[in-house]
Amino acid sequence: MQTRRVFLATCLIACCVSASAADGRLNLTLRKQVPVSAGVKQFHTVTESQAWNPAETAIILCDVWDSHTCENAVKRVNELSPRLNEVVVALRKAGATVIHAPSNCMDTYKDHPGRKRAMETPKSKSLPTDIEKWCYKIPAEEQGVYPIDQTDGGNDDEPEQRAAWMEKLVQEGRNPKRPWVKQTDIIVVDDSKDYITDLGDEVWSILETRGVKNVILAGVHTNMCVLGRPFGLRRMAENGKNVVLLRDMTDTMYNPKSAPYVSHFTGTDLIVSHIERHVCPTITSDQIIGGKTFRFSGDTRPHIVVIASEPEYDTARTLTEFAVPHLGKDFRVTHLYGDAKKDNEIPGLEALNDADVMLLSVRRRTLRAEQLEIVKNYIAAGKPAVGIRTASHAFSLRKGETPPGHAQWPELDAQVWGGHYSNHYANNLKCEITFTPEAAPHPIMAGIEQKPFMAGGSLYQTAPLEPGTTVLQMGKVHAKEAEPVSWTFTRKDGGKSFYTSLGYVGDFQNPVFTSMLTNAVYWAAGKTPAKRP
Structure with a gap:
C-alpha cells in the first residue's frame, strides 16, 4: 500500500512538472519590487515571465535541519518540508541539479555518495572573491533599511516552552546550543544524483561544472542563512547567477517581541519584500508542482x-x-x-x-x-x-x-x-x-x-x-x-x-x-x- 502511495505521488508530481514545463522548460513568474519613482520608499510589485532550461538550473536547500534551538522553528520546518520535498523531486525529474546544504552537518555525510560527489567536483578556476565567507550585506541593500530586529536571535518560543525544549534536546543527547546533526529526513536525497555540501567554493564549483545559470534558494532561515551563507542569495546575486528565493518554502528567525513588533509571518513578509527590492526576485512552489501556494497553518492573517x-x-x-x-x-x-x-x-x-x-x-x-x-x-x-x-x-x-x-x-x-x-x-x-x-x-x-x-x-x-x-x-x-x-x-x-x-x-x-x-x-x-x- 505504501509503495502504491509513493508511486501515485510520483506520478502526480510528474504531471505537475509536465504541465509547468510542457516545452521542456520551467516556465516561471519572477516577482520583484521597484521604486514607484526615484527617491521614494514606496514600491510597485512587478512580475516577469522566464523560461528556464532545467539542465541549467539548480536548487540549493539551505539548512533544512533535523532540529533547532527553537521548537517553533522546528515545527514550521516540519510543516513545509513535505511540499519542499515534492518540489525537489519535480526539479530533479526535470533535470535540475539538487544541492543539499545542511550547514555544520558534514560529518554525518562523510561517507555519503552525495558528499563524495561534491568533494570530487573539480574546483572552479574562477572562484569569486569571498565565496567561502558569509555575506552580511551587498551594495544594493544600502538603499534600504533592514526591516526587522533579529539581535535576540529570533527565537519565538515562549520562556516555559523554551526551557522544556532545551531539556528535551538534552534528553535526546543533542547539544542544546547546536542540536542539528543532519538535514531533515523529510527531504529525500537521491544517492545517485544529488550533492551534499555546506561550502561556498564547492557549491560554486558544482554550479560551474554543470553549467548552471539559474539558482533557486529554499530552506531556512530567510533573514539569516538563506541570505548570508557563502552559497546564499547575496553571494549568488553579486556573482551573476540568475538567483531566486522560493518564497513560500522558507521561514524567518524573528521574534514578534522585537521591532517592528509584528506577527512572525509578517516578519517573514518584510524580509521577503527586502529581498525583492534589494537582492533578487522570488517565485513560489505552485509554479513548479502546481496546486496552491504554501501557507503555514498558523498564518491565519486576513x-x-x-x-x-x-x-x-x-x-x-x-x-x-x-x-x-x-x-x-x-x-x-x-x-x-x-x-x-x-x-x-x-x-x-x-x-x-x-x-x-x-x-x-x-x-x-x-x-x-x-x-x-x-x-x-x-x-x-x-x-x-x-x-x-x-x-x-x-x-x-x-x-x-x-x-x-x-x-x-x-x-x-x-x-x-x-x-x-x-x-x-x-x-x-x-x-x-x-x-x-x-x-x-x-x-x-x-x-x-x-x-x-x-x-x-x-x-x-x-x-x-x-x-x-x-x-x-x-x-x-x-x-x-x-x-x-x-x-x-x-x-x-x-x-x-x-x-x-x-x-x-x-x-x-x-x-x-x-x-x-x-x-x-x-x-x-x-x-x-x-x-x-
Missing part, C-alpha cells in the same frame, strides 16, 4: 490591500508608514500605488482578487475598464471596504473626457460609501470634529477618548447620506451646517463599508484618527481590534 493613488495628501507615504505598526500583528498587507508616469494606472490591482479587506485612498482616476472591473467585482462579492478622504471620488472626473479604453464610476460614493461628496470648505476654515451618540458603543471607537478635536484639513461636504449609514463623527466650520465625517454603511450587496473624510497629512499625527482607522480595518475584517499600549 489579507488587506491598501491602494493609494492621489497627489494631494501624500497617502502613499502616510498609509505605508501606518500599516506596519497598526496592522502588522494581525494582517497580511499588500500596498498598491498609482503609476508615477501614468495617472490612470495602478499596477498590481489583481491583488484584490484574493483580498479580505480593501483600504482605498484614490483621487479622480479613470482606470482601464478591465482594472476598474476588478474593483467592482471585489465590491459586488460583498467584501468589506474602508475609504479615507478622496476615496469618495476615487474613480470619477470633475471635468474632461474619459480616455479611450478607460472607465469611470461616479456612483461609487453612494453605492460603496453611502455618501454624496459635492465639495469641501476652504482650507483656512478650521474644522472641529465631534462624536455622535452612536459612536460611544461602536467597536470602531473602542479605546478612543471621544472628545472634540480639530481636523488636520478642510471639511468635506458629504450630506445627505444613504439609508443604512451610521454616523460616528460630525465636522463643523464656523457659520456652516455640520457635515458627517465618519460613518459605517451596509451596502445593497450585503457588504459593509467604513468611510471617513479625514486623512489629511496632519490627521496621521493624531492618535484618535490612527486608532479609529485601525479599528475600522479590524471591524471590516470581523476581528476584535488589538489592544494598544
Whole structure:
C-alpha cells in the first residue's frame, strides 16, 4: 500500500512538472519590487515571465535541519518540508541539479555518495572573491533599511516552552546550543544524483561544472542563512547567477517581541519584500508542482490591500508608514500605488482578487475598464471596504473626457460609501470634529477618548447620506451646517463599508484618527481590534 502511495505521488508530481514545463522548460513568474519613482520608499510589485532550461538550473536547500534551538522553528520546518520535498523531486525529474546544504552537518555525510560527489567536483578556476565567507550585506541593500530586529536571535518560543525544549534536546543527547546533526529526513536525497555540501567554493564549483545559470534558494532561515551563507542569495546575486528565493518554502528567525513588533509571518513578509527590492526576485512552489501556494497553518492573517493613488495628501507615504505598526500583528498587507508616469494606472490591482479587506485612498482616476472591473467585482462579492478622504471620488472626473479604453464610476460614493461628496470648505476654515451618540458603543471607537478635536484639513461636504449609514463623527466650520465625517454603511450587496473624510497629512499625527482607522480595518475584517499600549 505504501509503495502504491509513493508511486501515485510520483506520478502526480510528474504531471505537475509536465504541465509547468510542457516545452521542456520551467516556465516561471519572477516577482520583484521597484521604486514607484526615484527617491521614494514606496514600491510597485512587478512580475516577469522566464523560461528556464532545467539542465541549467539548480536548487540549493539551505539548512533544512533535523532540529533547532527553537521548537517553533522546528515545527514550521516540519510543516513545509513535505511540499519542499515534492518540489525537489519535480526539479530533479526535470533535470535540475539538487544541492543539499545542511550547514555544520558534514560529518554525518562523510561517507555519503552525495558528499563524495561534491568533494570530487573539480574546483572552479574562477572562484569569486569571498565565496567561502558569509555575506552580511551587498551594495544594493544600502538603499534600504533592514526591516526587522533579529539581535535576540529570533527565537519565538515562549520562556516555559523554551526551557522544556532545551531539556528535551538534552534528553535526546543533542547539544542544546547546536542540536542539528543532519538535514531533515523529510527531504529525500537521491544517492545517485544529488550533492551534499555546506561550502561556498564547492557549491560554486558544482554550479560551474554543470553549467548552471539559474539558482533557486529554499530552506531556512530567510533573514539569516538563506541570505548570508557563502552559497546564499547575496553571494549568488553579486556573482551573476540568475538567483531566486522560493518564497513560500522558507521561514524567518524573528521574534514578534522585537521591532517592528509584528506577527512572525509578517516578519517573514518584510524580509521577503527586502529581498525583492534589494537582492533578487522570488517565485513560489505552485509554479513548479502546481496546486496552491504554501501557507503555514498558523498564518491565519486576513489579507488587506491598501491602494493609494492621489497627489494631494501624500497617502502613499502616510498609509505605508501606518500599516506596519497598526496592522502588522494581525494582517497580511499588500500596498498598491498609482503609476508615477501614468495617472490612470495602478499596477498590481489583481491583488484584490484574493483580498479580505480593501483600504482605498484614490483621487479622480479613470482606470482601464478591465482594472476598474476588478474593483467592482471585489465590491459586488460583498467584501468589506474602508475609504479615507478622496476615496469618495476615487474613480470619477470633475471635468474632461474619459480616455479611450478607460472607465469611470461616479456612483461609487453612494453605492460603496453611502455618501454624496459635492465639495469641501476652504482650507483656512478650521474644522472641529465631534462624536455622535452612536459612536460611544461602536467597536470602531473602542479605546478612543471621544472628545472634540480639530481636523488636520478642510471639511468635506458629504450630506445627505444613504439609508443604512451610521454616523460616528460630525465636522463643523464656523457659520456652516455640520457635515458627517465618519460613518459605517451596509451596502445593497450585503457588504459593509467604513468611510471617513479625514486623512489629511496632519490627521496621521493624531492618535484618535490612527486608532479609529485601525479599528475600522479590524471591524471590516470581523476581528476584535488589538489592544494598544
